[in-house]
Amino acid sequence: MLSRSTLPTPLGLLVLVHDDEGLLWAAEFHEDAAAIGASLARFGQEPLIEADVPLPPHLKEAFLGYFARAFDSFDEVMTGRFGTPFERAVWAAVRAIPPGETRSDRAIATLLGDPAKARAVGAGLARNPLAIIVPCHRVVGSAGELIGDASGLERRAWLLRHEGWRPPLGRP
Known part of the structure:
Protein backbone atom coordinates (compact mmCIF):
# COMPACT_ATOMS: atom_id res chain seq x y z
CA MET A 1 0.00 0.00 0.00
CA ALA A 68 20.51 21.08 7.69
CA ARG A 69 23.34 20.67 5.12
CA ALA A 70 24.01 16.97 5.78
CA PHE A 71 24.18 16.28 2.06
CA ASP A 72 24.92 12.59 2.49
CA SER A 73 21.62 12.06 4.32
CA PHE A 74 20.02 10.39 1.27
CA ASP A 75 22.74 7.77 0.87
CA GLU A 76 20.73 5.13 2.73
CA VAL A 77 17.26 6.07 1.43
CA MET A 78 15.84 3.21 -0.60
CA THR A 79 13.54 4.05 -3.47
CA GLY A 80 11.06 2.01 -5.43
CA ARG A 81 12.30 0.57 -8.71
CA PHE A 82 10.79 2.47 -11.58
CA GLY A 83 11.67 4.16 -14.84
CA THR A 84 13.02 2.81 -18.07
CA PRO A 85 16.57 1.45 -18.13
CA PHE A 86 17.71 4.72 -19.76
CA GLU A 87 15.91 6.85 -17.14
CA ARG A 88 17.46 4.80 -14.34
CA ALA A 89 20.92 5.33 -15.89
CA VAL A 90 20.28 9.09 -16.14
CA TRP A 91 19.04 9.28 -12.55
CA ALA A 92 22.04 7.28 -11.28
CA ALA A 93 24.40 9.64 -13.13
CA VAL A 94 22.65 12.65 -11.63
CA ARG A 95 22.77 11.15 -8.13
CA ALA A 96 26.55 10.88 -8.56
CA ILE A 97 26.96 14.66 -9.05
CA PRO A 98 28.40 16.01 -5.79
CA PRO A 99 26.38 18.62 -3.89
CA GLY A 100 27.13 22.15 -5.02
CA GLU A 101 28.41 21.00 -8.41
CA THR A 102 26.61 20.94 -11.73
CA ARG A 103 26.81 19.02 -14.98
CA SER A 104 25.18 19.75 -18.31
CA ASP A 105 22.66 17.43 -19.87
CA ARG A 106 25.18 16.92 -22.68
CA ALA A 107 27.88 15.92 -20.16
CA ILE A 108 25.52 13.34 -18.69
CA ALA A 109 24.65 12.04 -22.17
CA THR A 110 28.37 11.77 -22.93
CA LEU A 111 28.95 9.92 -19.66
CA LEU A 112 26.20 7.49 -20.72
CA GLY A 113 27.91 6.94 -24.05
CA ASP A 114 26.10 9.19 -26.54
CA PRO A 115 26.44 13.00 -26.45
CA ALA A 116 23.63 13.24 -29.01
CA LYS A 117 21.16 12.06 -26.36
CA ALA A 118 21.24 15.32 -24.39
CA ARG A 119 17.55 15.94 -25.12
CA ALA A 120 16.71 12.40 -24.03
CA VAL A 121 18.58 13.09 -20.79
CA GLY A 122 16.44 16.20 -20.32
CA ALA A 123 13.26 14.21 -20.97
CA GLY A 124 14.34 11.58 -18.46
CA LEU A 125 15.00 14.26 -15.88
CA ALA A 126 11.56 15.78 -16.49
CA ARG A 127 10.03 12.42 -15.49
CA ASN A 128 12.04 12.14 -12.27
CA PRO A 129 9.55 11.59 -9.42
CA LEU A 130 12.13 12.07 -6.66
CA ALA A 131 12.86 15.75 -6.09
CA ILE A 132 16.15 16.34 -4.27
CA ILE A 133 16.89 12.57 -3.96
CA VAL A 134 17.63 12.53 -7.71
CA PRO A 135 19.04 16.07 -7.75
CA CYS A 136 17.90 17.34 -11.15
CA HIS A 137 18.62 20.83 -9.86
CA ARG A 138 22.33 20.01 -10.43
CA VAL A 139 21.79 19.66 -14.19
CA VAL A 140 22.33 22.87 -16.13
CA GLY A 141 22.41 23.95 -19.75
CA SER A 142 25.57 23.69 -21.81
CA ALA A 143 26.46 27.32 -21.01
CA GLY A 144 26.01 26.74 -17.27
CA GLU A 145 22.55 28.33 -17.13
CA LEU A 146 19.71 26.99 -15.04
CA ILE A 147 17.25 25.12 -17.24
CA GLY A 148 13.80 23.66 -16.79
CA ASP A 149 10.30 24.91 -16.31
CA ALA A 150 10.01 28.51 -15.17
CA SER A 151 8.08 27.60 -12.01
CA GLY A 152 10.99 25.51 -10.75
CA LEU A 153 13.93 27.79 -11.57
CA GLU A 154 13.80 29.70 -8.30
CA ARG A 155 13.64 26.46 -6.33
CA ARG A 156 16.57 25.02 -8.35
CA ALA A 157 18.67 28.13 -7.68
CA TRP A 158 17.84 27.95 -3.97
CA LEU A 159 18.82 24.26 -3.75
CA LEU A 160 22.12 24.90 -5.54
CA ARG A 161 22.96 27.88 -3.34
CA HIS A 162 22.04 25.79 -0.27
CA GLU A 163 24.61 23.23 -1.42
CA GLY A 164 27.30 25.90 -1.86
CA TRP A 165 27.12 26.35 -5.64
CA ARG A 166 28.40 29.59 -7.10
CA PRO A 167 26.87 30.51 -10.45
CA PRO A 168 29.12 31.44 -13.36
CA LEU A 169 29.80 35.16 -13.63
CA GLY A 170 26.84 37.05 -15.04
CA ARG A 171 24.35 34.32 -14.04
CA PRO A 172 21.81 34.56 -11.18
Whole structure:
Protein backbone atom coordinates (compact mmCIF):
# COMPACT_ATOMS: atom_id res chain seq x y z
CA MET A 1 0.00 0.00 0.00
CA LEU A 2 1.28 3.47 -0.85
CA SER A 3 0.88 6.28 1.63
CA ARG A 4 1.26 10.02 1.34
CA SER A 5 2.98 12.17 3.92
CA THR A 6 3.95 15.81 3.88
CA LEU A 7 6.96 17.63 5.25
CA PRO A 8 7.30 21.41 5.58
CA THR A 9 10.61 22.63 4.09
CA PRO A 10 12.19 26.03 3.45
CA LEU A 11 10.86 25.68 -0.12
CA GLY A 12 7.30 24.83 0.83
CA LEU A 13 5.46 21.62 1.47
CA LEU A 14 7.14 18.46 0.20
CA VAL A 15 4.79 15.56 -0.57
CA LEU A 16 6.35 12.14 -0.04
CA VAL A 17 4.86 8.87 -1.22
CA HIS A 18 6.17 5.72 0.44
CA ASP A 19 5.13 2.12 0.91
CA ASP A 20 4.72 -0.02 4.01
CA GLU A 21 8.36 -1.12 3.84
CA GLY A 22 9.56 2.50 3.88
CA LEU A 23 10.60 2.63 0.21
CA LEU A 24 10.24 6.11 -1.24
CA TRP A 25 8.25 6.28 -4.49
CA ALA A 26 7.83 10.03 -4.98
CA ALA A 27 8.95 13.34 -3.53
CA GLU A 28 7.26 16.36 -5.07
CA PHE A 29 6.94 20.03 -4.17
CA HIS A 30 3.19 20.16 -4.83
CA GLU A 31 0.05 18.59 -3.50
CA ASP A 32 -1.58 17.88 -6.85
CA ALA A 33 -2.75 14.37 -6.08
CA ALA A 34 -3.72 13.80 -9.72
CA ALA A 35 -0.22 14.69 -10.95
CA ILE A 36 1.47 12.52 -8.35
CA GLY A 37 -0.97 9.70 -9.10
CA ALA A 38 -0.25 9.99 -12.83
CA SER A 39 3.48 9.87 -12.15
CA LEU A 40 3.09 6.75 -10.04
CA ALA A 41 0.74 5.14 -12.58
CA ARG A 42 3.39 5.62 -15.28
CA PHE A 43 5.63 3.42 -13.16
CA GLY A 44 2.90 0.81 -12.68
CA GLN A 45 2.12 1.69 -9.08
CA GLU A 46 -1.23 1.49 -7.37
CA PRO A 47 -3.04 4.74 -6.65
CA LEU A 48 -2.59 6.23 -3.21
CA ILE A 49 -4.71 4.43 -0.66
CA GLU A 50 -3.79 6.16 2.57
CA ALA A 51 -3.12 9.89 2.77
CA ASP A 52 -1.65 12.16 5.41
CA VAL A 53 0.06 9.46 7.45
CA PRO A 54 3.09 10.15 9.62
CA LEU A 55 6.30 10.16 7.65
CA PRO A 56 8.54 7.17 8.46
CA PRO A 57 11.30 8.42 10.79
CA HIS A 58 14.18 7.46 8.47
CA LEU A 59 12.69 9.51 5.62
CA LYS A 60 11.98 12.48 7.87
CA GLU A 61 15.54 12.38 9.22
CA ALA A 62 16.99 12.16 5.70
CA PHE A 63 15.12 15.21 4.39
CA LEU A 64 15.64 17.26 7.55
CA GLY A 65 19.31 16.31 7.37
CA TYR A 66 19.56 17.59 3.80
CA PHE A 67 18.06 20.93 4.76
CA ALA A 68 20.51 21.08 7.69
CA ARG A 69 23.34 20.67 5.12
CA ALA A 70 24.01 16.97 5.78
CA PHE A 71 24.18 16.28 2.06
CA ASP A 72 24.92 12.59 2.49
CA SER A 73 21.62 12.06 4.32
CA PHE A 74 20.02 10.39 1.27
CA ASP A 75 22.74 7.77 0.87
CA GLU A 76 20.73 5.13 2.73
CA VAL A 77 17.26 6.07 1.43
CA MET A 78 15.84 3.21 -0.60
CA THR A 79 13.54 4.05 -3.47
CA GLY A 80 11.06 2.01 -5.43
CA ARG A 81 12.30 0.57 -8.71
CA PHE A 82 10.79 2.47 -11.58
CA GLY A 83 11.67 4.16 -14.84
CA THR A 84 13.02 2.81 -18.07
CA PRO A 85 16.57 1.45 -18.13
CA PHE A 86 17.71 4.72 -19.76
CA GLU A 87 15.91 6.85 -17.14
CA ARG A 88 17.46 4.80 -14.34
CA ALA A 89 20.92 5.33 -15.89
CA VAL A 90 20.28 9.09 -16.14
CA TRP A 91 19.04 9.28 -12.55
CA ALA A 92 22.04 7.28 -11.28
CA ALA A 93 24.40 9.64 -13.13
CA VAL A 94 22.65 12.65 -11.63
CA ARG A 95 22.77 11.15 -8.13
CA ALA A 96 26.55 10.88 -8.56
CA ILE A 97 26.96 14.66 -9.05
CA PRO A 98 28.40 16.01 -5.79
CA PRO A 99 26.38 18.62 -3.89
CA GLY A 100 27.13 22.15 -5.02
CA GLU A 101 28.41 21.00 -8.41
CA THR A 102 26.61 20.94 -11.73
CA ARG A 103 26.81 19.02 -14.98
CA SER A 104 25.18 19.75 -18.31
CA ASP A 105 22.66 17.43 -19.87
CA ARG A 106 25.18 16.92 -22.68
CA ALA A 107 27.88 15.92 -20.16
CA ILE A 108 25.52 13.34 -18.69
CA ALA A 109 24.65 12.04 -22.17
CA THR A 110 28.37 11.77 -22.93
CA LEU A 111 28.95 9.92 -19.66
CA LEU A 112 26.20 7.49 -20.72
CA GLY A 113 27.91 6.94 -24.05
CA ASP A 114 26.10 9.19 -26.54
CA PRO A 115 26.44 13.00 -26.45
CA ALA A 116 23.63 13.24 -29.01
CA LYS A 117 21.16 12.06 -26.36
CA ALA A 118 21.24 15.32 -24.39
CA ARG A 119 17.55 15.94 -25.12
CA ALA A 120 16.71 12.40 -24.03
CA VAL A 121 18.58 13.09 -20.79
CA GLY A 122 16.44 16.20 -20.32
CA ALA A 123 13.26 14.21 -20.97
CA GLY A 124 14.34 11.58 -18.46
CA LEU A 125 15.00 14.26 -15.88
CA ALA A 126 11.56 15.78 -16.49
CA ARG A 127 10.03 12.42 -15.49
CA ASN A 128 12.04 12.14 -12.27
CA PRO A 129 9.55 11.59 -9.42
CA LEU A 130 12.13 12.07 -6.66
CA ALA A 131 12.86 15.75 -6.09
CA ILE A 132 16.15 16.34 -4.27
CA ILE A 133 16.89 12.57 -3.96
CA VAL A 134 17.63 12.53 -7.71
CA PRO A 135 19.04 16.07 -7.75
CA CYS A 136 17.90 17.34 -11.15
CA HIS A 137 18.62 20.83 -9.86
CA ARG A 138 22.33 20.01 -10.43
CA VAL A 139 21.79 19.66 -14.19
CA VAL A 140 22.33 22.87 -16.13
CA GLY A 141 22.41 23.95 -19.75
CA SER A 142 25.57 23.69 -21.81
CA ALA A 143 26.46 27.32 -21.01
CA GLY A 144 26.01 26.74 -17.27
CA GLU A 145 22.55 28.33 -17.13
CA LEU A 146 19.71 26.99 -15.04
CA ILE A 147 17.25 25.12 -17.24
CA GLY A 148 13.80 23.66 -16.79
CA ASP A 149 10.30 24.91 -16.31
CA ALA A 150 10.01 28.51 -15.17
CA SER A 151 8.08 27.60 -12.01
CA GLY A 152 10.99 25.51 -10.75
CA LEU A 153 13.93 27.79 -11.57
CA GLU A 154 13.80 29.70 -8.30
CA ARG A 155 13.64 26.46 -6.33
CA ARG A 156 16.57 25.02 -8.35
CA ALA A 157 18.67 28.13 -7.68
CA TRP A 158 17.84 27.95 -3.97
CA LEU A 159 18.82 24.26 -3.75
CA LEU A 160 22.12 24.90 -5.54
CA ARG A 161 22.96 27.88 -3.34
CA HIS A 162 22.04 25.79 -0.27
CA GLU A 163 24.61 23.23 -1.42
CA GLY A 164 27.30 25.90 -1.86
CA TRP A 165 27.12 26.35 -5.64
CA ARG A 166 28.40 29.59 -7.10
CA PRO A 167 26.87 30.51 -10.45
CA PRO A 168 29.12 31.44 -13.36
CA LEU A 169 29.80 35.16 -13.63
CA GLY A 170 26.84 37.05 -15.04
CA ARG A 171 24.35 34.32 -14.04
CA PRO A 172 21.81 34.56 -11.18
